[in-house]
Amino acid sequence: MKLPKPRKRGDSYRIELMFNGKRISATRDTEKECEQWAMLKLLELKTNQNNDKENVRQHYPLSALMLKYYDEVGRFLKSSRVAKITIRRFIQAYPVLAETSIHDITPQMLTDWRNSRLKQVSSGTVLRDISLLSSIFSYAKKELFLIEVNPFSLVSKPTQPKSRNRRIGESEIDMIIKAHNYNRGQVPTETQHFIAWVFLFAIETTMRQGEILSIKRSNIYNDYIHLPVTKNGDVRDIPLLDSAKDLLKLIPDNGTDQLINISSTTFQNMFGNRVRKLGLVDFHFHDTRHEAITRLVQKRKIPVEILAKITGHKTIGILINTYYNPTATEISRMLNESN
Structure with missing residues (x-):
């Protein structure tokens, strides 16, 4: 049987054989390696060294x-x-x-x-x-x-990266809402306004972007928001600070049960583009969760076990080590305030 010629695919070569009506292929670094593989494979098949059912398989990319x-x-x-x-x-x-x-x-x-x-x-x-x-x-x-x-x-996995400890400063918050042509206390009327509103609401509630976009009006109560579906699969109730209630009052009635009618794709694309234009370094929307959790501990003195109920963390260690990110100066102030 004449060997087929290997075909170049990117930086590698691929060769295909037909045996008993079935296609067998392999990818190697060089033409010679492809040809060597093909000769050995044909010899193996013809001498029945291996069971055909196990070794002659249909090409499945x-x-x-x-x-x-x-x-x-x-x-x-x-x-x-x-x-x-x-x-x-x-x-x-x-x-x-x-x-x-x-x-x-x-x-x-x-x-x-x-x-x-x-x-x-x-x-x-x-x-x-x-x-x-x-x-x-x-x-x-x-x-x-x-x-x-x-x-x-x-296959060995790469080393797990260190937990992020990115905080969001007030000046960065101002930059974000300005980039979306929004002002604090303004009633949102455009998509960019709603994105800025979601950003502010996340900092006041610890909620994830997807959780905020999924809020139903029927799940908003006087003191909390009920989330029937969350990232970890559990239901969760988010208690509302007065600042969060004030933000909710700004959202106009759109005639549907959906609080915010923006798709996740639209949100991420617009928010990401504005952040890149601002030139903010190592900045992600999820950093609002770090900021919100840290503020709850510092300003509201929320105990960690209650904080876990709010954020939905099942492992206290992850909550403390990953999301609560006080600076050394802030810790020093807290220690001195307790004296």
């Missing part, structure tokens, strides 16, 4: 598996938007790996991808990517029965 996973699993997750974006970017950025058959993907290939990714983004982002990709391979193993081993089980 990783990209096809990723899209199938999203369609059947990912789109139903709370993090569906993130999963969709991650899958799309992976297929675009790593076409050779994306078109490699899942039967041929090795831990070494995924390790090379991990190292390449770490040069572009933070270790935290890579960890999230690995979590999604590992779930996709587990889906192929446990639900589709296409593979016997999840290759990510042999």
Whole structure:
């Protein structure tokens, strides 16, 4: 049997064989390595050294598996938007790996991808990517029965990044609301106004962006907001400070039960663009949660066990070490005030 010619795919080469009507492929760094693999594979198949059922498998690109996973699993997750974006970017950025058959993907290939990714983004982002990709391979193993081993089980994960301790200063708050053409106490009438309002409301309540955008008018009570669905799957009631109540009074009745009619995609795109134009360093919307929690402890003297009820944290250590971020000066002031 004449060997097919390897085809160049990005920085690698791919070769395909047909045996008994089934396609088998492999990706290697050079043409010679592809040809060597093909000769050995043909010899292996012809001499029946391995069971055909286990070793002659239909070509199943990783990209096809990723899209199938999203369609059947990912789109139903709370993090569906993130999963969709991650899958799309992976297929675009790593076409050779994306078109490699899942039967041929090795831990070494995924390790090379991990190292390449770490040069572009933070270790935290890579960890999230690995979590999604590992779930996709587990889906192929446990639900589709296409593979016997999840290759990510042999890939080392990067070191967990240190917890963020980014606080938001009053001057930065002023910059954010000004960038959205909003003034404190103003009734929001435009999308940019509502985004600034959500930013201010987050600082007054410790609520996440998605939680605020999901608020129903029917779940707003005199002293609290009821959240039937949260990130960790539990229900939660958010007590309202007077400052938060004043902000709620500014929202006009839009005739629906939805308090804020802005999609998560629109919100993140607009907010992210304004932050980049302002040139704020290492600034994320989620930092409002750090700021809000720290303010509750400092200004309201909220005990940590009550604080956990407000924020929805099940692990006190994560709440204290990750989200409560007083500066050394602030701690000194608190110690002196107690004397």
